[in-house]
Amino acid sequence: MRDIISRDGTISADTWVVVPRPADGDALSIPDQPALIPADLWLAGKEHFEGRDGIGVWFDSHDEPEILDGLVNELKLIAVNFPKFSDGRGYSIARLLRERFGYQNELRAIGDVLLDQLQFMKRCGFDSYALREDKDATKAARSLSFFSQGYQAATDTDMPLFRRRAS
Amino acid sequence: MYVYDEHDRQIAAERVTQFRDQTERALAGELSEEEFLPLRLQNGLYVQRLAPMLRICVPYGMLRSDQLRRLARITRDYDKGYAHFTTRQNVQLNWPALEDVPDILSELAEVEMHANQTSGNCIRNTTTDQFSGVQVDEVVDPRPYCEIIRQWSTFHPEFAFLPRKFKVAVNASENTDRAAIQVHDIGLQMVRNDQGELGYRVHVGGGLGRTPMVGPVIREFLPELDLLTYLEAVLRVYNRYGRRDNKFKARIKILVKALTPEGFAEKVESEWAHIKDSPTRLTREAIERIQGYFTEPAYEAMDNASERLASQRFENRRFDQWLSHNVDSHKKPGYAIVTLTMKKTGTPPGDVSDTQLEQIAELAEAFSFGEVRVTHQQNVVLADVRQDQLFELWQQIEPMGFATANLNTLTDVICCPGGDYCALANAKSIPVAESIQRRFDDMDFLYDLGDIDLNISGCMNACGHHHVGNIGVLGVDKKGAEFYQVSLGGSSHHDATIGKILGPSFAQDDMPEVIAKIIDVYVNNRKDEEPFLETYRRIGIEPFKERVYA
Numbered sequence: 001m002r003d004i005i006s007r008d009g010t011i012s013a014d015t016w017v018v019v020p021r022p023a024d025g026d027a028l029s030i031p032d033q034p035a036l037i038p039a040d041l042w043l044a045g046k047e048h049f050e051g052r053d054g055i056g057v058w059f060d061s062h063d064e065p066e067i068l069d070g071l072v073n074e075l076k077l078i079a080v081n082f083p084k085f086s087d088g089r090g091y092s093i094a095r096l097l098r099e100r101f102g103y104q105n106e107l108r109a110i111g112d113v114l115l116d117q118l119q120f121m122k123r124c125g126f127d128s129y130a131l132r133e134d135k136d137a138t139k140a141a142r143s144l145s146f147f148s149q150g151y152q153a154a155t156d157t158d159m160p161l162f163r164r165r166a167s
Numbered sequence: 168m169y170v171y172d173e174h175d176r177q178i179a180a181e182r183v184t185q186f187r188d189q190t191e192r193a194l195a196g197e198l199s200e201e202e203f204l205p206l207r208l209q210n211g212l213y214v215q216r217l218a219p220m221l222r223i224c225v226p227y228g229m230l231r232s233d234q235l236r237r238l239a240r241i242t243r244d245y246d247k248g249y250a251h252f253t254t255r256q257n258v259q260l261n262w263p264a265l266e267d268v269p270d271i272l273s274e275l276a277e278v279e280m281h282a283n284q285t286s287g288n289c290i291r292n293t294t295t296d297q298f299s300g301v302q303v304d305e306v307v308d309p310r311p312y313c314e315i316i317r318q319w320s321t322f323h324p325e326f327a328f329l330p331r332k333f334k335v336a337v338n339a340s341e342n343t344d345r346a347a348i349q350v351h352d353i354g355l356q357m358v359r360n361d362q363g364e365l366g367y368r369v370h371v372g373g374g375l376g377r378t379p380m381v382g383p384v385i386r387e388f389l390p391e392l393d394l395l396t397y398l399e400a401v402l403r404v405y406n407r408y409g410r411r412d413n414k415f416k417a418r419i420k421i422l423v424k425a426l427t428p429e430g431f432a433e434k435v436e437s438e439w440a441h442i443k444d445s446p447t448r449l450t451r452e453a454i455e456r457i458q459g460y461f462t463e464p465a466y467e468a469m470d471n472a473s474e475r476l477a478s479q480r481f482e483n484r485r486f487d488q489w490l491s492h493n494v495d496s497h498k499k500p501g502y503a504i505v506t507l508t509m510k511k512t513g514t515p516p517g518d519v520s521d522t523q524l525e526q527i528a529e530l531a532e533a534f535s536f537g538e539v540r541v542t543h544q545q546n547v548v549l550a551d552v553r554q555d556q557l558f559e560l561w562q563q564i565e566p567m568g569f570a571t572a573n574l575n576t577l578t579d580v581i582c583c584p585g586g587d588y589c590a591l592a593n594a595k596s597i598p599v600a601e602s603i604q605r606r607f608d609d610m611d612f613l614y615d616l617g618d619i620d621l622n623i624s625g626c627m628n629a630c631g632h633h634h635v636g637n638i639g640v641l642g643v644d645k646k647g648a649e650f651y652q653v654s655l656g657g658s659s660h661h662d663a664t665i666g667k668i669l670g671p672s673f674a675q676d677d678m679p680e681v682i683a684k685i686i687d688v689y690v691n692n693r694k695d696e697e698p699f700l701e702t703y704r705r706i707g708i709e710p711f712k713e714r715v716y717a
Contacts, residue, residue: 086205088328092406095325100441116189116206123324146185148177151318158446161174162453
C-alpha cells in the first residue's frame, strides 16, 4: 500500500483505490472501498453516485478540469495523475481547480510522484501526495521544507514577494 | 545593478542546501539517472563529452567586479583555469567534478550568483540588450523588467516541468535589436502607445533549432503593469497544450503554428481574462523599487572629448581603428561604451582565463563603475567609460587581447563550444571559426567589408544562432564524417529573418575558401556602402550558389 504524505510531511496509509479508465465498451467496476474514478465518468453518471460516500475522481494530465466547473465541491477528494514525473500539466490543473473553480476539499497528486516534486505540488494546491512506492517517505518532510518562501503568488499565497516587500 | 535583499539571499541559500541534498541522493543511488537529470539540468549541470559542464547564470548579462573575481577563483579551484561566455549571456565551466558542484554553488551564492534554470525544460535566463541604460534611443531601461521576470520565473511552481525549454528576451531600443527577441519563445519589445503609455509588443513562438521561426506578434500592446499576469497566461496555455509526445515538436513555436498565431492569441487572452487582476499584477511601487537598483552611476558633468580623441586617433592608427569599431556612443556627453572583444584568433570565441577574468574586474573598477555586461555575441562591455580615458584603457587592453578591433565584422564570430566539448554536437565549430579568422586576417579588408554576422553552430540545437547569421554555418554528420552546411541572409535584428540554405555541405578544410567565395560575390556586386545583407537581399542566393559550386 502506498504511503500518503500530507502537506506537513506526515505519513498515513492510502485507503483509496484508483480505478483505471475501463477499455472501450467495458463497464466501470467500482470496488467496495473508497474509490477514485475518472472525472468524466463520474460526471456522466453523477445521479448514480449521489449520496454515496467514498467516491472521488481523478484527472489524467491531458484532461480538462473545466468539465467540473461549478461541481468541484460536491467531491471530498480529487486526484490528479502524473503519468511521468516530467509531465508538468498537473500543476496547472491543480491551480485551476483551486483558484478558478474554488475547490476546497482534499487535492491529491497520484502517479509518478517523487520527492523533488513535492515542493511544487504543495505550492500549486495539492495537500496530499501518493509517493511512488520505491521512494523513502520519511524524507518527504525535508523535501517539503527546503524553501521558506517563494517569489510568486500561487495557490498557497496570494502575496507575491513584490507585494510582501511593499507591506 | 540589482542587489539581493534578505529574501533573495534566503532563497539562494535554501536552493544551495536543496541541491546539495539532491546531489547526495543521486550519488547514493537514491535517484536514478533519469530522475536526477531534470534536477541537475535545472541547476545548469550537463554531463558532457569529457566532464560535467556547469552553466552559471548571469542575469541579463550583468556582472560586478567582485563576481568576476569569484568566477576567476572558482575556475582556478574547481576547474582548469578558464571559463566560457555563452550566446545567452551566461558563463560555463567545462571541467567541474559533480561532487564539487554544491560547493561551487555555495561560493556563487556568497556573491549573489547561482545556476538556477540555466538548462532544463523550464523558464531560462531572461536576456536583453547589452547597451541597456546607456544608449540614446531606448524607450526605457529594460533591465528592471528583466529582473522582475527573473524573480517571477525563479522556481515558479507551475512551470518547472514544461514540455521544453523556454526563453524570454526583452528589447527596448527603437532602432536596433541586439537581443534577437524575435527568435525567442517570448520576445518583448518595449514600446509607448499613442497615449504615451509604456508597454510591450509581445512576440511568441520564435526560435532556432530544428524548426527555425520568426516569432509572430500575438499582442500589439500590453500595458506595463500586466507583464507577469500575461506571461503566466502564455506559459499556462503552453504548459497545458504544448506537445509532449515528441521532443522535436515540443517548443512553443510548434503550438503557435498549429493553432495559428490568432488562435493561440485567443487562447491566451481568454486565460488572461481570468487572472489579469490577480495579485500577480504588478504594482507601480514594485516596478519603482526594482528601478531604484538601476539608477545612473555618478557620472561627471563633462563635454565630449572630441578634440583630444581626434589628435589621439591621428597619432595612432590602431587606436583609431579600435575607436571606430569597438567603441559606441553613450547617452551622456563625455562618456562612451566600450566592447572588449573575446575573439582573438587562436582562442575559442568566448573563452576567458582566470587571469583575464581578474583583468576584466580591474578594468571595470578603474574605468566603468565596477560593472560589466556579457553580450550574446560572447564579448564583454564596459558601459560607462570616460572619453578622456579611452586611450589609456586601450593601451591597457591591447596586450591583454581584448582590443581586437573586429567587433561586428566577419571575424567577430558567434560560435558554440561544438564537438570539442559538447556531447550533443555533430561537428566541431571552434576550428572552423579559427580557420576563417586566419583566412581573413587583413583588418583593412575586414573593415571594408563592413558589418557581417558569421554564426557557427555544431548541431541543430543552434547555440551558435546559425539561422540568423548573415552567413550561417551548421555542423552536420554525414555517415560519421563532419560536414558543414552554409546558409545566407539570416538576421537577428528588427528585420529578423531565417537564412536560406546555400546547397550541399562542405568538408571542414574547404570552409575558409567557401566563405572567401561568398565574400567575393558580395564585393563584386555591392553598390557603394551597401552592407552584405542588403546586397544579398537585392541579388538573391543564385549568384552565390553559382560561384561556390562552380
